[in-house]
Amino acid sequence: MKLESKTPEGPLAEKWTKHKFNMKLVNPANKRKYDVIVVGTGLAGASAAASLGELGYNVKAFCFQDSPRRAHSIAAQGGINAAKNYQNDGDSVYRLFYDTIKGGDYRAREANVHRLAEVSVSIIDQCVAQGVPFAREYGGLLANRSFGGSQVSRTFYARGQTGQQLLLGAYSALNRQIANGKVKMYNRSELLDVVIVDGKARGIVVRDLITGKIESHSAHAVLLCTGGYGNVFYLSTNAKGSNVTAAWRAHKKGAFFGNPCFTQIHPTCIPVSGDHQSKLTLMSESLRNDGRVWVPKVGVKGLKASEAVKIKEEDRDYFLERRYPSFGNLVPRDVASRNAKYVCDEGRGVGATGLAVFLDFTDAIKRDGKAVIEAKYGNLFDMYQQITGDNPYEAPMMIYPAVHYTMGGLWVDYNLMTTVPGLYALGEANFSDHGANRLGASALMQGLADGYFVIPYTIGDYLATLPYEKVSTDRPEFKEAENGVKERIDKLLSIKGTKAVDEFHRELGHIMWEYCGMSRSDAGLRKAKVKIQELRTQFWKDVNVLGSGNELNMELEKAGRVADFIELGELMVDDALNRAESCGGHFREESATADGEAQRKDDEFAYAAAWEYKGDNQPEQLHKEELKFENVKLTQRSYK
Amino acid sequence: MKLTLKIWRQKSKDDKGFFKTYVHNHVSPDMSFLEMLDVLNTELIKKNEEPVHFDHDCREGICGMCSLYINGKPHGPLQTTTCQLHMRSFSDGETITIEPWRASAFPVVKDLVVDRAAFDRIQQAGGYVNVNTGGVPDANVIPIAKKLADEAMDAAACIGCGACVAACKNASAMLFVSAKISQFALLPQGQVERKERAEKMVAQMDAEGFGSCTNTYACEAECPKGIKITNIARMNREYLSAMLSSYKIESKGGGD
Numbered sequence: 001m002k003l004e005s006k007t008p009e010g011p012l013a014e015k016w017t018k019h020k021f022n023m024k025l026v027n028p029a030n031k032r033k034y035d036v037i038v039v040g041t042g043l044a045g046a047s048a049a050a051s052l053g054e055l056g057y058n059v060k061a062f063c064f065q066d067s068p069r070r071a072h073s074i075a076a077q078g079g080i081n082a083a084k085n086y087q088n089d090g091d092s093v094y095r096l097f098y099d100t101i102k103g104g105d106y107r108a109r110e111a112n113v114h115r116l117a118e119v120s121v122s123i124i125d126q127c128v129a130q131g132v133p134f135a136r137e138y139g140g141l142l143a144n145r146s147f148g149g150s151q152v153s154r155t156f157y158a159r160g161q162t163g164q165q166l167l168l169g170a171y172s173a174l175n176r177q178i179a180n181g182k183v184k185m186y187n188r189s190e191l192l193d194v195v196i197v198d199g200k201a202r203g204i205v206v207r208d209l210i211t212g213k214i215e216s217h218s219a220h221a222v223l224l225c226t227g228g229y230g231n232v233f234y235l236s237t238n239a240k241g242s243n244v245t246a247a248w249r250a251h252k253k254g255a256f257f258g259n260p261c262f263t264q265i266h267p268t269c270i271p272v273s274g275d276h277q278s279k280l281t282l283m284s285e286s287l288r289n290d291g292r293v294w295v296p297k298v299g300v301k302g303l304k305a306s307e308a309v310k311i312k313e314e315d316r317d318y319f320l321e322r323r324y325p326s327f328g329n330l331v332p333r334d335v336a337s338r339n340a341k342y343v344c345d346e347g348r349g350v351g352a353t354g355l356a357v358f359l360d361f362t363d364a365i366k367r368d369g370k371a372v373i374e375a376k377y378g379n380l381f382d383m384y385q386q387i388t389g390d391n392p393y394e395a396p397m398m399i400y401p402a403v404h405y406t407m408g409g410l411w412v413d414y415n416l417m418t419t420v421p422g423l424y425a426l427g428e429a430n431f432s433d434h435g436a437n438r439l440g441a442s443a444l445m446q447g448l449a450d451g452y453f454v455i456p457y458t459i460g461d462y463l464a465t466l467p468y469e470k471v472s473t474d475r476p477e478f479k480e481a482e483n484g485v486k487e488r489i490d491k492l493l494s495i496k497g498t499k500a501v502d503e504f505h506r507e508l509g510h511i512m513w514e515y516c517g518m519s520r521s522d523a524g525l526r527k528a529k530v531k532i533q534e535l536r537t538q539f540w541k542d543v544n545v546l547g548s549g550n551e552l553n554m555e556l557e558k559a560g561r562v563a564d565f566i567e568l569g570e571l572m573v574d575d576a577l578n579r580a581e582s583c584g585g586h587f588r589e590e591s592a593t594a595d596g597e598a599q600r601k602d603d604e605f606a607y608a609a610a611w612e613y614k615g616d617n618q619p620e621q622l623h624k625e626e627l628k629f630e631n632v633k634l635t636q637r638s639y640k
Numbered sequence: 641m642k643l644t645l646k647i648w649r650q651k652s653k654d655d656k657g658f659f660k661t662y663v664h665n666h667v668s669p670d671m672s673f674l675e676m677l678d679v680l681n682t683e684l685i686k687k688n689e690e691p692v693h694f695d696h697d698c699r700e701g702i703c704g705m706c707s708l709y710i711n712g713k714p715h716g717p718l719q720t721t722t723c724q725l726h727m728r729s730f731s732d733g734e735t736i737t738i739e740p741w742r743a744s745a746f747p748v749v750k751d752l753v754v755d756r757a758a759f760d761r762i763q764q765a766g767g768y769v770n771v772n773t774g775g776v777p778d779a780n781v782i783p784i785a786k787k788l789a790d791e792a793m794d795a796a797a798c799i800g801c802g803a804c805v806a807a808c809k810n811a812s813a814m815l816f817v818s819a820k821i822s823q824f825a826l827l828p829q830g831q832v833e834r835k836e837r838a839e840k841m842v843a844q845m846d847a848e849g850f851g852s853c854t855n856t857y858a859c860e861a862e863c864p865k866g867i868k869i870t871n872i873a874r875m876n877r878e879y880l881s882a883m884l885s886s887y888k889i890e891s892k893g894g895g896d
Contacts, residue, residue: 051773066695067760069800070703086780122774129776131769131829133793140783158793164702165796172768179764187757210749239697273670276679279699386720389670389728452773500685502678546690551652552750554693555685 003256003610003625006413007111012631013094016115019414020457024464031056033468035219036459037204039191039246041068043163043444044427045225046170047451053177055456057463060217061174061183062206064190064241064557069171072227072239073447076163077284079147079155080444082120087144091152093117098632099150100442103332104407104435105584105600106634107259107608109627111414112432119453120445124156126452130169134158148285148440149330155441160284160379166444170451189215190557191246192488193481194222194253194423201253201423202471205481207489209557212550214482214489216473220466221422221459224250225451228406228428230263232565232572233517234509236403237269237282243561244568247410247429255418256610256623258411258431260568261576264438264585265518266404267336270387271356275506280402281387283380285440288329288336290364290373291397294318295357299347305395308350308358319343327639334437334518334585334598335639337401341518344400351398360396401518405443407434407585408575411610411625415458416450419610422462426450431608436584489549492559497542501558504539505565511535512569516576521589525577532570539566571611571620578622581605602634641667641727644735645680647692650748653755657748659737669728673716674699674706676727693751699723701864704799707806708752709739714803714862721801721864741802743811745849756802758848759816765844766837767820769829782828795822797865804859804867810851815859817845818875819867825878835882842879 008019026034034057038049041063049061063071083096096117101108124142128134134156135143147155158165177183188209195203195216203218229244230236251257268283296303297317319339321328329336340357343349350356365373370393374381381392388398410418410425412432417424427447434442472478515521515528539562547553582591582598583605591599607624614621643664650657664680671679674696681691697705701724710716716725730736738752746754796819804815821838824830830837853872860869 047773054772065697065703065705066756067800069760070697070705072698072703075698075700075702084779124779125776126771126773128779128782129769129771129829131792131824131827133789133796133823133827134779135793136784136786136789138786140785140789141780158796161702161797164799165793168796172763173771173773175760175764176768176770185760187760237700239703240699241697274668276668276671276675278672278675278678281700386724387672387726389726456773498686500682502682544685544688546685546688552693552753555691 001419001612001623003411003623004413005109005625006415007109008414012110012114015111016118023457023461026460026464028056030468032058034058034463034466035060035470037217037219037222038062038225039204039223040071040225040227040429041171041174042071042073042225042227042427043167043170043447044429044451045071045223046167046174047448048223048225048426048455049183050170050173050177051452051456052459053180053182056182059177059183060186060219062186062189062191064188064209066187068174068185068187069168071167072242073167073444074164075239076444077160077282078286079145079157079162079441080123080166081147081154081439081441082124082156082445083117083154084121084124086142087153089152091154095152096120096154100433100439101435101632103437103439105437105637106435106602106606106629107262107583107627108433108435109608110629110631115454116433116446116449119449122453123445123448127166127169130172132158132165132169149332150439163444166448170448191226192249192485192560194250195477195481196253196420197471197475197477200421203473203478205478205485207485210552212548212553214485216478216482218471218473218478220463221424223424223426223455224410224429225426226429228409229565229568230403230406232508232569233403233512234505235272235277235280237266237280240279243564245561245564247425248564248568250410250418250420250423252613254420254613255423255425256411256612257408257571258608258610259408259436259575260572260611261516261579261586262407262436262584263403264333264405264407265337265401267333267340267401268359268399269402270384271351271398271400272353282402282404283384283397283399285333287359287377287380290376291329291359291361292318292363293320293329293336293340293357293359295343295348295350299349301354302352303350305358305390305398308360308396317343317348324639331639332437334587338518338587340401356398356400358396359399361392362396365393405438407431407436407438411608415461416455417458417462424455424459426455436586488560489556492543492545492556492563493549495540495543495545497544499542499544501543501545501555501562504535504543505558505562507535508532508562508566508569512572516573519587519589520576522577522580525573529570529573532566532573536566539563574620575609575611578609579605598637600636641669641730641732643667643730643733646735646737647752648739649692649751652750653747667727669726671727672699673708673710673722673725673727693753695753696723702799704801707741707754707801709741709806711737714741714806715864719862719864719866741806743805743850745811745813746802746805758850759800759802759813761848762813762817762841762844763820766833766840769824770833784828788826792823792826795819795826795867795871798867799865801864803862803864805850807858807862808851809856809858810854812853812859813845813848813850814853814872814875815863815867815869817841818871821875821878822871825874834878835885838875838878838882
């Protein structure tokens with residue numbers, strides 16, 4: 001199968017406009033003849049379901065949580081980018097496009113990124129019209145801030161709860177369509193398979209998580225808006241329930257997986273406190289604007305924050321300021337994360353585990369006074385104290401990197417369709433737009449862009465080619481999928497081994513973090529592959545899932561998800577092995593400059609990797625989508 | 641730390657529940673409350689005993705999914721979500737009682753898991769502005785005074801966890817409902833449907849079987865997001881004004 005990006009012809013800035021005109025339309029009276037399934041109700045899913053319902057399609061929406069409002073988009077803190085140029089500081093659609101392409105280290109499709117920048121302005125209008133209470137200036141107009149080292153102030157925000165407010169906006173639009181009868185909502189329902197009929201995605205099989213009933217739903221198209229797969233690392237900033245199962249089931253049914261090794265590791269998270277740790281909490285990276293990152297020049301075992309003051313100034317290593325004099329503590333996420341890992345690997349990490357570095361506000365408090373620092377970061381300092389019990393006004397914070405976002409995901413063409421006709425992927429679940437590294441405040445933008453302003457147009461182009469006839473869920477394709485799902489559940493319940501699901505998940509996380517995390521090497525990745533294969537064998541021999549399949553059984557849910565994560569982990573390792581260059585969040589130790597900085601290899605790797613599933617225990621087949629850069633010049637990042 | 645846990649176990653909605661006592665010997669003060677339960681569950685699984693079911697997701701205090709009634713207080717002793725409560729808030733040797741939210745509008749699903757779909761239905765009754773995607777004016781066309789925007793944001797910060805209902809002796813949902821009504825009553829975007837919204841959301845709230853407000857302020861005291869009781873006062877004004885002007889207009893439909 002040949003990958004076709006379906007990128008429209010013509011100049012970059014006109015592609016989307018022309019494409020919108022060239023696409024087929026579905027007559028308003030005929031829209032009600034088409035059914036669309038939307039899986040996931042985060043920013044992408046809720047906005048898509050609502051917008052498609054408004055257009056007149058019959059939508060069925062599914063989420064595994066008890067309410068669509070719980071989707072993990074709700075936890076995004078910082079903000080949402082848009083090229084409004086309200087600040088008159090030189091922003092434009094082209095600049096947002098350029099920053100996103102460059103920030104992604106030239107591994108994203110130009111046309112998609114430009115469209116994202118174009119529609120970003122409409123997102124803000126839409127959210128304000130819904131009653132999203134964005135931050136405002138005293139004059140009543142919208143406030144902006146600069147975010148993640150951006151040179152312009154284009155980030156809109158609602159305190160530290162931007163994701164929450166945007167999601168509640170999309171949730172309200174979704175509720176309106178539920179009330180209108182255009183969206184039927186299925187809470188606590190988990191997708192367990194995608195059904196293909198005559199080569200097209202025509203439905204899904206879900207498990208009702210309360211009753212355990214396996215049910216089929218048919219439709220003319222299926223949208224996966226199921227988020228990222230950061231929980232393959234066990235510990236991440238994702239919600240506990242975030243999982244790859246929907247995307248992975250789709251992958252096994254023919255959807256290629258794009259750039260699975262591209263994961264983003266966020267430098268400022270609260271460190272792990274012990275083996276019981278279940279998730280990691282992000283602290284906004286705005287803290288690096290005033291905090292100084294350091295470790296002792298000579299390692300001190302178990303150094304506590306309260307003892308930091310004992311380390312004399314000349315015995316401290318402000319390693320980011322030392323290595324990157326011009327950017328200092330504000331180097332991009334991947335650089336800051338990697339350097340924290342290096343100093344900890346050298347035995348200079350702090351805290352009980354030695355896996356942390358100090359983020360010190362002493363100088364900022366001396367310079368600006370406590371009141372100023374409190375006004376800027378008060379809520380973050382409180383949150384830190386609540387979780388760790390330490391007071392960051394008196395002693396430095398301890399931070400460590402954590403997995404935060406996955407740029408990889410299902411490969412999609414310009415219309416957001418996967419390699420399976422009629423199966424779409426939106427938001428973090430797809431691979432597009434962010435390349436090898438995502439800029440701060442761009443995840444919310446992409447989720448809403450896909451759901452509000454891209455899919456409502458592109459889905460019509462596909463549906464217009466389909467007959468109105470519905471397919472029956474009595475068809476053998478559905479029965480076969482249902483049986484497969486039931487067999488797998490029975491298998492999981494029948495193993496009755498000795499270990500809890502979490503133990504396997506934690507072990508997988510250790511392997512991924514150690515060998516496929518911030519720094520990756522050929523030898524390490526090969527070792528990881530063997531270890532993951534062993535873990536997979538162990539899991540299917542020794543996992544203990546109690547209870548039955550006919551009730552609320554959270555261990556069973558977890559077991560299915562972890563089984564999929566294990567398989568995905570192996571593909572991530574394969575992808576990381578294949579990509580023998582360093583780019584964005586993917587750092588290959590073999591591909592570094594003389595002073596240890598990332599070295600991209602554009603001659604060999606200027607492509608998106610799309611992996612095709614070839615059957616159980618078969619190596620996946622790599623397809624390459626060459627990335628053509630007609631508008632930007634490829635440069636090597638430097639923060640020295 | 642060692643703890644004695646008295647946990648509500650209930651096989652399903654229709655089963656009779658009971659308290660079961662567990663001794664938990666492996667508690668660290670750094671654990672979150674939910675991590676403490678994770679460790680208990682792993683130990684139970686190792687002994688082939690069914691783990692305790694409880695709702696949780698983001699574990700950073702924002703999704704509103706976690707919901708435990710701990711020692712007679714929703715989300716436990718601190719004014720935070722259960723996921724943000726750490727074991728250092730308890731002392732060694734303590735006995736902790738853990739129950740699900742208690743309200744007839746939130747039926748128990750299993751163990752500590754309850755059904756909060758009533759909250760969704762109240763939002764579906766009118767917790768939105770009737771705008772379609774696209775075709776809206778530029779975001780800066782309508783200036784909104786910072787003070788109003790901030791106040792709307794204070795109300796909008798509600799996470800829909802249901803602690804207000806669980807805290808209230810009448811199982812009233814008025815803090816939850818008033819937070820959404822307030823957000824839209826304060827913003828210009830919410831003005832057009834202001835009265836209709838108040839009527840519809842209150843009607844749905846009553847239909848779900850939530851109790852009345854008797855001004856005990858328990859909801860405000862327990863709300864992990866600090867939603868203020870003044871929202872309830874505003875909701876009452878909105879509702880009264882809506883009823884006085886008898887806004888109920890039947891849609892005649894039609895036209896060309």
